[in-house]
Amino acid sequence: MNTTKNIYINRELSWLQFNARVLQEAEDETVPLIERLRFLGIFSNNLDEFFKVRYATVKRIDEAGKAGKSELGGVKASELLEIITQVVIKQQTESLDILSNIFKRLKYHNIHIINENLIDPAQRGFIKDYFIQQVSPALMTIILNDDVDLPNLKDSAAYLAVKMKLVTGANQFALIEIPKTIERFVVLPKKGECHYIIILDDLIRYCLDDIFSIFEYSSICAHMIKITRDGELDFDSDLSKSFIDKISESVKHRQIGEPVRFVYDKMIDKETLHYLMSKMGIDSGDSIIPGGRYHNRRDYMDFPSLGRTDLMYEKIRPLPVIGLSLEENIFNNIAKKDFLQYTPYHTFSYVVKFLRQAALDPKVKSIKITIYRLAQISHVASSLINAAKNGKQVTVSIELQARFDEQANIDYAEQMKLDGINLMFGIKGLKVHAKICVIEREEDDKLKKYGFISTGNFNESTAKIYTDFTLFTANQQILKDANTIFEFLEINYRPYTFKHLIASPHYTKSKFFSLIDREIANAKKGIPAYIKLKMNSISNYAIIDKLYEASRAGVKIQMIVRGICCLVPGVKGMSENIEIISIVDKFLEHTRLFIFCNGDDAKVFISSADWMTRNIENRVEVTCPIYDEDIKKELLDVYNICWRDNVKARIINRVQNNQYKKNGLARVRAQFETYTYYLDKLNS
Template sequence: MTIEQKLSNSYVNREVSWLQFNARVLQEAEDKNVPLIERLRFLGIFSNNLDEFFKVRYATVKRIDQAGKAGKSELGGVKASELLEEITQIVIKQQSDSLEILDAIQKELEREKIFIINETQIKPSQHKFIKQYFLEKVSPALVTIILNDLVKLPLLKDSAAYLAVKMVMNTNKNQYALIEISKNMDRFVVLPQEGDNDYIIMLDDLLRYCLNDIFNIFNYKSVSAHMIKITRDGELDFDSDLSKSFIDKISDSVKHRQIGEPVRFVYDKTIEEETLHYLLRKMNIEPSDSIIPGGRYHNRRDYMGFPSLGRTDLLYDKITPLPVKGLSLETSIFSAIAKKDYLLYAPYQTFSYIVKFLREAALDPQVKTIKITIYRLAEISHIASSLINAAKNGKGVTVSIELQARFDEQANIEYAEQMELEGINLIFGVQGLKVHSKMCVIEREEGRRINRYGFISTGNFNESTARIYTDYTLFTANQKILKDINKVFSFFETNYLIFKYKHIITSPHYTERALYKLIDAEIVNVKQGKPAYIRLKINSISSYKMVDKLYEASRAGVKIQMIVRGLCCLVPGIPGMSENIEVISIVDKFLEHTRLYIFGNAGEPKVYISSADLMTRNIENRVEVTCPIYDENIKAELIDTFNICWSDNVKARIIDENQTNQYRRNNKPKVRSQFATYEYYLNKLKE
């Protein structure tokens, strides 16, 4: 009996649900309507997601199990030990499926005259190039570890791929070694084109081809190499040294992550059993750890960077981000916002307005202060440089930077140190809470008054992700909303005070109560025969309390439509519990990242954008901001974009109790919502 069968009818286990989300990503790799190289990149996303899952979620369940706790309340009624086994079985099946998909893609690439060759398929004409490439670019950076029974194995890096080498010596003894596949080298080596044919060799296979160059000092009869990878617990552990700054503690914790407890060991299933047992023994890998047989290649996340080879016909067409009607990158953005609110929807519209806003604030002599929250910055961040520029111009700049943004800690630390040197006032969150809200407010001296301008967003202020993540940003000069936003920054400075807000909804103090109130109003309306509905577009829902509240609304007769990209612990469509709830998930070219809440409100809809998903951590353990939309045109625009997504019958999957990720199909005209949304904004420019 599987865990899905053991679960009560009320909830889907969050780990199982998350793995079903990753199955939807794998569906994109399998979909022949997706351009061929993009399919490879989705395989990379699938693999990268799985790495993070094991570092975080699997590691958490394993800690619960090791602590001797049943974990039933935290894990949705499932024992931790049973869940670990179920996860392993699901992942083994998904890994097997992914290898079949990869094989099919490679066959299709060959029909397109793109050949991914291994070390046995190298032509004489390619030998010189490969040897030269190895000697000039690979060999100088190579890390090779010779293993024997006397020397303790150095700690293997988290998520790094290694070639496990076995040499059968002339003495008939075995000599083992490990070769680290460096992250600093291209995983895909593009070989010279021959005729119309393109050739690529994986760095792993290039190393296999050059094994004799690496180990020529050894007198061996035969040599073989198989890939292995270890994934470690990604939780940060902080020490109690009071003499260390918070930055130093985070930095030390990030380094310590590399030596965290192993939670997954993946190996090439063709490896000899003797070699496998030797490695497991040498690395102290216990049978209780997740040991997963895989294919010839690991770290398939690298496929996210598969070379395009100039084959635009095998890629998605690039879209040109559109302007926002009424806003200009060539005139004052403050002057425009002073007259009305504007909505930016990236990547359909250009993220450049956010950078323009901060650039203008940095130069404007009337701007006195800038306050902003930062969660994840781009590697080269114009946001950060604009804030540094503002500080150089004498503005009072306050940045709340979240140093615990998972797996982006090091990048944030480096920018924090730069900003600190420039005199920017840094706030490192609130003790016990992550600052996940996305907001900025500036104060501008206008005559005898100080007026505020700002923006509130559903996503990070990151130029790189803004090209592939869908997110709303509201630009506003609404003094009432911005007064509330300013109070949140005051809370950062004096977090022993709990402020009251008249317009925005904030976590951790008010989100649950406010959403309950909005849901209760819909329950009252439906009982009185008034228009009543709830429409939610979110990344995830795992708060059982919020799930129960939506069940209550469903039982009362409130129609609920939900678009949930990721994990969904709610079970829709169950008679007597959730028959009025429908849930779909959209996985496509862009990563759906918006959080949008719409409540029917007896015919006068209330609309909010938010940084918060309906997860316990967002509601209780983070600083989040949910912002009301007062401008009627923007409100209508947000409802339109929700309706476009809800109409999707190409990339929408139905989420139901069976967890099969069935595509939604109907007899209506085809709507691929991401493409339709771009057309929607293109048409708005013509109005």
């Protein structure tokens, strides 16, 4: 959906169409039922973060009186806010229809989602006991009064808005916060082959009389509301506070940030709605979204499996990396050649094993690593702490501003500091998003470097569902450059040069411009020229313009972009040589892979950076060349498998209609085909 005649697609609207692709997965009847529910949860969670970050940013531009047209791809901020609201209302309506359909299908499979009106006498005792023992002690109930200000409602928390018609004829309003400490889906006792689930909201509705027994009323009803607040972190200028203290306070302040979205059950009566909006200071200038009976549908990501493996994707068995044994000394393996780990097709255990061996190896003297997001229970963190306890010099650059994971990283940072790890908190104005590790090991009276460079976080949990490359290497030239990154993080006023790695914020744009220029020159000479790119997002206008230039010169460009894509492909005289697809499937496509023809000697890179302005100019990022010929071929094979996808690939075009790629060829579902590719390599 392109609302302008601009040569770019608006970033926010492109993102909404990415989320529409997620919603397509929830609608797709070939996707297992419980997985469809979980995609609905992902859709909802994505939308929450979008409003906290992107919508809030556009709203600030509008409130500051800026037109924002250049920044927003040719759309005025005020117009964009209205367009976003209308698109979201439409998508929310679609999502409710999809949810209703899934519930009907679940019933066919003997899974019944019941509400408070469908509870039978046999279930009543269990529910009442569960409420008394588990729910009631956790409830936060706010009685609303005209004379008392409404307390700040928590960001993204769900509330039941209660209206009681008192016997005196007056109305009494109240809010009940749905507790996050209790599972949203309460599994009731099974009856024969039938499973029964009641959503916590409905269980509370069933027990309203118990909650408000102190009041005398003739009727009572409850409808859900939710408020989303601006997720930007604001820092004060108090020089006496440490950076970690400022981050902690900013995270707490986020809970009382400016409202950017108000969602309500469209069945709520107008009197209750107007009363609540008045109490909360919400007006027509905010994004007001009528929704269904249930909000915070992100909780569907954790919908109980009930042992119904037939309604979920079959779990794959992560494969070993050929030649890299978990039972041997990994340093000896890597000393001989480079290895590529591609999660979730390969096991993430190599990263943990490498760090655990480093923690125990008497020859290892130091470990340096960047951390962006860790698992809730992180074996990576425990391995680093283990290394510090064994006398290794451990340096961790941990990003305290990893959005919505700030508190988790603060907690890990404090734990690491107590255990003797040297912590670095990055550079003012630059997030550290690079994924690198350098280990120094004493061999023959010299220090030899080993390490790994990745496209994704060192996180055991996300490695099960995010596709990411990790290169294990003992290439001393690459690791010397990686070590320079850590020097830059420690002393950042000095100039640094890199001979092999491409580093943001200083060199990424110029280096990729140079690589694109080479393809342009070759195309003009009649030499084969192509560019193959795979990334999460592309929104930097300068790089987009450069790709347009390459297209006009005759360079064939293939792009696989999962999320935001501001480039308009297939336009005659501008981008007719550019084709773009997006793959949304079982796993989250997270790899960044860049391939340049370079005559007959392809240059191949993996990267932590998307082609967005923030990654190029406002972050510390690393793009790593691949020198091993076997790994280069492997990455080309993997890219080509993805490009051939005609099951889960959508075509990106100007109208952004998320049309599936259909070409009449044999079915290729890239994620399944990739696993088969690695399985065949293992068995060959």
